[in-house]
Amino acid sequence: NHRRNTEASMADEENHPPSSTLDLEVNLPGLFRPEFSVDNRQEADKIAYSSDFSLISCPEEAVYGDEDKDAPITKICDARPHQDSPLTEDDAASFFHKKGFCLFPQNTKVKRWNEDYLKGMMFGSDITKVYSPELESIIRNYLLPEYHVISVDCPPAVLRRGPSSRNNFYGTGVHQDYGLSLEDYKNNLKAYDFSGQAAKEVQKKFDSDQVCGVMVINFWRPIGGYTKENPLRSKPLAVCDPAFVANGDTVHTALDAKSVGGLKGKQTDQMALKYSPQQQWYYYPNMTDDEVLVFKQFEVWKDDSMDKREALPVRGVFHTAFVDPNTPEGSPPRQSTECRVQVFIGKRKEEDAAEEKWTPPAPLWPKDGSEWGMLALDMGSIGMIFAVVWSECPAIPSYLAFVYSFAIVGMLAGLIKFQYSLGREGNTKRYPCAQSISSILGVTQIALGIWGMTLVFPNVAYLGNPSPDTCEFGPMLAMFIPSVIIAIVAVVVSGYVVHACVAGAKKE
Numbered sequence: 001n002h003r004r005n006t007e008a009s010m011a012d013e014e015n016h017p018p019s020s021t022l023d024l025e026v027n028l029p030g031l032f033r034p035e036f037s038v039d040n041r042q043e044a045d046k047i048a049y050s051s052d053f054s055l056i057s058c059p060e061e062a063v064y065g066d067e068d069k070d071a072p073i074t075k076i077c078d079a080r081p082h083q084d085s086p087l088t089e090d091d092a093a094s095f096f097h098k099k100g101f102c103l104f105p106q107n108t109k110v111k112r113w114n115e116d117y118l119k120g121m122m123f124g125s126d127i128t129k130v131y132s133p134e135l136e137s138i139i140r141n142y143l144l145p146e147y148h149v150i151s152v153d154c155p156p157a158v159l160r161r162g163p164s165s166r167n168n169f170y171g172t173g174v175h176q177d178y179g180l181s182l183e184d185y186k187n188n189l190k191a192y193d194f195s196g197q198a199a200k201e202v203q204k205k206f207d208s209d210q211v212c213g214v215m216v217i218n219f220w221r222p223i224g225g226y227t228k229e230n231p232l233r234s235k236p237l238a239v240c241d242p243a244f245v246a247n248g249d250t251v252h253t254a255l256d257a258k259s260v261g262g263l264k265g266k267q268t269d270q271m272a273l274k275y276s277p278q279q280q281w282y283y284y285p286n287m288t289d290d291e292v293l294v295f296k297q298f299e300v301w302k303d304d305s306m307d308k309r310e311a312l313p314v315r316g317v318f319h320t321a322f323v324d325p326n327t328p329e330g331s332p333p334r335q336s337t338e339c340r341v342q343v344f345i346g347k348r349k350e351e352d353a354a355e356e357k358w359t360p361p362a363p364l365w366p367k368d369g370s371e372w373g374m375l376a377l378d379m380g381s382i383g384m385i386f387a388v389v390w391s392e393c394p395a396i397p398s399y400l401a402f403v404y405s406f407a408i409v410g411m412l413a414g415l416i417k418f419q420y421s422l423g424r425e426g427n428t429k430r431y432p433c434a435q436s437i438s439s440i441l442g443v444t445q446i447a448l449g450i451w452g453m454t455l456v457f458p459n460v461a462y463l464g465n466p467s468p469d470t471c472e473f474g475p476m477l478a479m480f481i482p483s484v485i486i487a488i489v490a491v492v493v494s495g496y497v498v499h500a501c502v503a504g505a506k507k508e
Contacts, residue, residue: 022078022285026322027064027071028238030173032274036062038251040310042183046252048267051259053173064275072275076238076322079103079282087291093142100317101239101295103284104142106221108134108292113158113223113337115166120156123433127339128156132430133360135219135341140358143217143294148346150210155339156432162224162335167261170235170321170334176271177340178216178298180250180312182206185216185298187269191257205344206302213301213345216316221292224335231286233327235334239295240273240318241280247314249274273318285324295319297340361430364421371418378414381407384478392468393475396455403478406448410482413441449486456483 036058039045048056055062064071080103084091087105096102114125132154140149161167178185186199193199206214222232251274254267262268273279284293299315321334384407393399420434421427428435456479459471463480466473 022080022326024076024078024283024325025073026076026325027066028074028076028174028281028320028322029066030175030272030320031064031072031074032062032251032272033064034249034274034276036251036274038248038274040180040247040250040252042181042309044252046254046267046269047272048254049256051256053255053259063272072277074275074279074281076281076283079239079284082282089138089142092294093145096143096294099282100242100315101282101293103287104138104292104294105290106134106138106292107290108221110134113160115157115160117155117157121432122436124431125156127154127158128430128432131158131339133426135339137358137360138219138294139217139341139343144343144345146348148210148349150208150344150346151205153342153344155341158337158339160223160335160337162333165335171319172235172321174240174273174318174320175253176250176273176297176316176318178316179252179269179271180247180300180314180316181309182214182300182306184252184269184309185214185300187267191262191266191268194263202342208344210346211302211344212347213299215296215343215345216298217341217343218295218297218338219292219341220295220336220338222287222289222334222336224289224332226288228286228288231288232334232336233286233324233331235321236283236285236287236324237293238281238283238320238322239293241282242296242314242317244276244278244280245273245314245318246276246278247310247312249276249279250314271316271318283322283324285326361424361426364419367418367421371421371423374423375414375418378417379411381410381414381482384482387474387478391472391474393462393471395462395470396459396475396479398455399471399475399479402448402452402455403475406445406452406482409441409445409448413438413445416441446486446489449482450490452479452483453487456480 045057047058050056054060083095083103087103089105092102092104096104108131110126110131112126114120114127116125119125120127135154136152139152159167161170178188182203186202189198189202190196202214205211220237224232226232251272253270253272255270257266257268258264260268284291287293295317297316300312304313305311384403388400388403416434416438417423420431422431422435422438456476459476460480462471462476463473466476
């Protein structure tokens with residue numbers, strides 16, 4: 001695929017070289033000199049930057065400076081004439097396949113651009129509820145419709161740039177964020193995740209028989225109220241066609257993770273770029289809020305030569321913010337967001353299957369019949385309360401505390417699952433707080449059920465011989481039924497754990 005798209009990209013440039021009055025010639029920041037020697041093997045040391053983004057492991061002179069007289073002038077082409085006009089979803093997807101980037105028309109319904117990852121994970125946000133399904137629809141229906149997309153993992157928050165954001169600086173300096181190999185990508189994840197689970201999960205998914213490759217797609221867009229009459233003019237993003245970037249022109253680099261929101265003492269895994277006159281740079285001038293710049297940040301497939309990093313093709317798009325010399329004086333600072341979506345890709349679809357459209361999740365209301373049925377079952381716990389209101393059980397003094405607590409916890413869990421439709425695919429990710437509370441209530445209910453077993457099973461004889469002096473039938477039945485259900489659940493779970501352990505031991 002990479003070879004075919006590279007040839008298509010080169011042929012497109014040779015046969016259709018449109019020009020624009022908005023083409024620019026600028027000095028791009030952060031380019032290494034072409035004579036700089038690199039070792040792109042996986043085991044080789046990376047070129048490290050300090051917390052103030054100054055070079056540590058090589059001379060500063062290895063990178064062109066702003067004042068260097070020999071700094072190269074790079075042509076940045078206006079990409080709009082290269083991409084078919086007027087802008088359509090299908091044309092944008094075709095351009096994405098050829099170039100690894102495109103401008104996509106998309107009028108989002110997001111109102112609040114959440115930057116807080118923890119808040120998004122705990123309570124959800126417009127990113128999880130609105131933006132995630134919007135982006136998933138673009139990926140499945142336009143960018144990768146010919147593939148079986150195994151999973152689309154959208155983060156619960158975006159990376160914002162500009163005044164009043166948590167990142168009031170711009171990514172000025174040619175870079176690529178995730179490296180070339182799967183090891184590069186996992187190392188970068190470890191720089192932000194103290195548990196290391198994110199990298200382990202990526203490897204686990206990649207090793208799955210269903211998965212053929214993994215891709216990270218960046219959705220970069222202005223959000224400052226930009227319109228056709230008042231478009232983005234300050235610090236646009238330049239992107240480089242990866243078909244014209246050789247592996248030997250990449251420089252394996254590492255940033256101090258803490259300086260970019262990561263963990264203290266860790267390093268990121270990224271790439272910089274040596275200058276080459278063969279490289280082809282583009283940008284989209286005058287972007288509006290209804291346009292999103294889509295580009296690949298990482299891509300690797302199982303049939304790649306995993307043991308030779310220096311042999312991997314460059315698929316991720318190098319990019320940088322830059323100063324547009326045509327920016328009017330007094331233009332407000334850029335307000336933008338980027339959302340990096342991890343996509344695990346399976347095999348190609350059959351031709352007829354490729355025509356099927358993926359539909360976004362339905363709204364929470366109306367509910368379907370199965371959801372109403374599950375709610376009725378969960379609300380059945382109210383019958384336990386009616387069973388004990390007009391009955392006595394003096395032989396078990398804590399019977400009321402057990403019945404009330406078990407019934408209330410069960411009904412609360414049922415109401416939360418019903419309100420947020422947690423049984424629907426993907427809703428546990430869209431409403432993580434609701435899922436967490438529901439899980440906690442479920443565990444609490446199991447603990448209460450175990451307590452009920454200690455109350456009921458030693459006194460089960462009262463079921464056959466109820467009495468107001470010991471325990472009437474209603475309270476005993478109200479305690480017995482949930483206790484038996486929890487006991488069955490406990491036996492099934494224990495059996496599953498034992499089976500998993502035995503199977504794991506046999507596999508070892």
